[in-house]
Amino acid sequence: MVKIIYIEHDGTEHPVDVDVGTSIMEGAVSNSIPGIDADCGGGCACATCMVFIDDEWKDKMSSMSDEEESMLDFHEYKEDSSRLGCQIPITEEFDGLKVKMPPSQH
Amino acid sequence: MSKEKTLIIGGGQAACQTATSLKNKKYDGEIKIFCSENYLPYQRPPLSKKFLMGELDKERLFFKPEKFYTENQIAINLNSYVQRIDIENKEIFLKDNKKENYDNLVIATGTIPRQIDVDKKISDKVFYLRSIEDVLQIRGKIKESNKVTIIGGGYIGLEVAAIINKLGLQVTIVEMASRILERVTSETISSFYTKIHKQAGVEVLTNTSVEGLEKNNKGVEVITSNGVIVSDFVIVGIGVLPCDTLALESGIDAKNGIIVDEFCRTSNDYIFSAGDCTMHPNIFYNKNIRLESVHNAIEQGKTVAASIMGENISYNQIPWFWSDQYETKLQIAGLLDNYDDIVVRGDTKNQSFAVFYTKENRITASDCVNRPAEHMMSRKLISEKILIDKDRLSDETIPIKEVAN
Numbered sequence A: 001m002v003k004i005i006y007i008e009h010d011g012t013e014h015p016v017d018v019d020v021g022t023s024i025m026e027g028a029v030s031n032s033i034p035g036i037d038a039d040c041g042g043g044c045a046c047a048t049c050m051v052f053i054d055d056e057w058k059d060k061m062s063s064m065s066d067e068e069e070s071m072l073d074f075h076e077y078k079e080d081s082s083r084l085g086c087q088i089p090i091t092e093e094f095d096g097l098k099v100k101m102p103p104s105q106h
Numbered sequence B: 001m002s003k004e005k006t007l008i009i010g011g012g013q014a015a016c017q018t019a020t021s022l023k024n025k026k027y028d029g030e031i032k033i034f035c036s037e038n039y040l041p042y043q044r045p046p047l048s049k050k051f052l053m054g055e056l057d058k059e060r061l062f063f064k065p066e067k068f069y070t071e072n073q074i075a076i077n078l079n080s081y082v083q084r085i086d087i088e089n090k091e092i093f094l095k096d097n098k099k100e101n102y103d104n105l106v107i108a109t110g111t112i113p114r115q116i117d118v119d120k121k122i123s124d125k126v127f128y129l130r131s132i133e134d135v136l137q138i139r140g141k142i143k144e145s146n147k148v149t150i151i152g153g154g155y156i157g158l159e160v161a162a163i164i165n166k167l168g169l170q171v172t173i174v175e176m177a178s179r180i181l182e183r184v185t186s187e188t189i190s191s192f193y194t195k196i197h198k199q200a201g202v203e204v205l206t207n208t209s210v211e212g213l214e215k216n217n218k219g220v221e222v223i224t225s226n227g228v229i230v231s232d233f234v235i236v237g238i239g240v241l242p243c244d245t246l247a248l249e250s251g252i253d254a255k256n257g258i259i260v261d262e263f264c265r266t267s268n269d270y271i272f273s274a275g276d277c278t279m280h281p282n283i284f285y286n287k288n289i290r291l292e293s294v295h296n297a298i299e300q301g302k303t304v305a306a307s308i309m310g311e312n313i314s315y316n317q318i319p320w321f322w323s324d325q326y327e328t329k330l331q332i333a334g335l336l337d338n339y340d341d342i343v344v345r346g347d348t349k350n351q352s353f354a355v356f357y358t359k360e361n362r363i364t365a366s367d368c369v370n371r372p373a374e375h376m377m378s379r380k381l382i383s384e385k386i387l388i389d390k391d392r393l394s395d396e397t398i399p400i401k402e403v404a405n
């Protein structure tokens, strides 16, 4: 278990414990955190699980596939710090990670 | 005064979305879900993908953990098959004559696999794939088998074929039509998938109908119009039927699905319906359709919640769907109903290309193989009905985002 802080667009913080090995998307969904839809359930097919990750954490994460990059490119709120939450498996190193969420996923 | 009460029949994607959306909209009535299955609401797509492969635990299929329902006061009744609806008195009936009254009722009963006739003697060797339970049984069977026949070359059959092939079994697909996926896609896509299945070592028999199944000391003999195939077991994937009998018998309009309008309202003022079981209007294609897709179940779930809240938000969506086979992700947008031309972007010899279906120079549907950008772009082009130049569309030197400029 590591602690991850999910931050809604309005600034509301949700610190939760999540299992190593699951994804950033699953961590949010299983803790009923609003702001991530995850329509395709982690299939990298819907781009409704977008999150923003600060630079300092990016290096600790698996790199982005072309597939993920293309899907993100069509997200209305895409920024440089965008990732698809379902494509990032949680590791021990993520303890204390802050994950910000867009105003909407559609 | 007692609180308003919404009952939901079914506990799949559409049911879970309806309940979640009602909560998001701060619905303050009671919500109760009745589902005939014995698991918390779960996603089905991985059943023929990672879950069949054994790469995903059962718990990771659940949309929400149990505490979500308790914290949000959504009462989940599992193993609760609803037998009858009394629309006059606004009540539903469960087994043992237990009943429950409602103010609003949502029917989200999904579909069941179309069955084939089989003799009792071999019914333990014939499987369908719709539920967690089905997959657990199939996984057990895979462990003790070498050869399987899959009846039906639709998306589910093909996904299952790919996984079982990866698990090392010999797989034969038997398809009655002249090509696999005939009902749902073009010749171009059918031949691409035929090729990759054959390359992987799967036998694909088209124009072959199944005439019977017989017990054999090794397993099952599948008797076809093209000879006998001996297998350890058989998986049948020949389409689904909407679970609309409950509605029909209760006096709600249904014909090949529960008939709803763009607000997901049925013919009864207090009853709504969402998901695979509905026959609903699609304004982009100007016809009534039934869809078997996650996206439709989610969007109709949201529409029902809005209707219950008295918001008039109509469902208007471009259908989309996906299918994973081997190393390919196929993403499908739109409805393949009538098109006058096909434009291919990329080379179908590679595992990365997009097929656009056009009518009068507008895209009406697309099939994209390992081309997520093309898929996302086509959803936009379809919904905005944008005129396109087909030469630009197929020209890979022009980025997909700029083809319509």
Ligand SMILES: Cc1cc2nc3c(=O)[nH]c(=O)nc-3n(C[C@H](O)[C@H](O)[C@H](O)COP(=O)(O)OP(=O)(O)OC[C@H]3O[C@@H](n4cnc5c(N)ncnc54)[C@H](O)[C@@H]3O)c2cc1C
Residues within 6 Å of the ligand: B009, B010, B011, B012, B013, B014, B015, B034, B035, B036, B037, B043, B044, B045, B046, B047, B048, B080, B081, B082, B083, B108, B109, B110, B111, B129, B130, B131, B156, B243, B246, B274, B275, B276, B277, B291, B292, B293, B294, B295, B297, B320, B321, B322, B323, B324
């Ligand atoms: C193997 C498989 C793979 C799939 N892959 C994809 C994919 O890749 N992409 C995609 O978009 N879609 C896919 N789908 C389709 C998708 O899963 C469905 O569209 C979606 O599950 C529909 O949700 P639903 O809530 O309408 O119905 P369901 O999920 O079928 O849920 C209906 C529930 O209602 C219950 N029920 C029925 N009658 C009663 C009753 N009288 N009383 C109580 N309960 C009742 C049923 O037991 C069931 O649990 C797949 C489906 C399967 C089976």
Ligand code: FES
Residues within 6 Å of the ligand: A025, A037, A038, A039, A040, A041, A042, A043, A044, A045, A046, A047, A048, A049, A084, A085, A086, A087
């Ligand atoms: S959940 Fe669909 S892309 Fe992440």
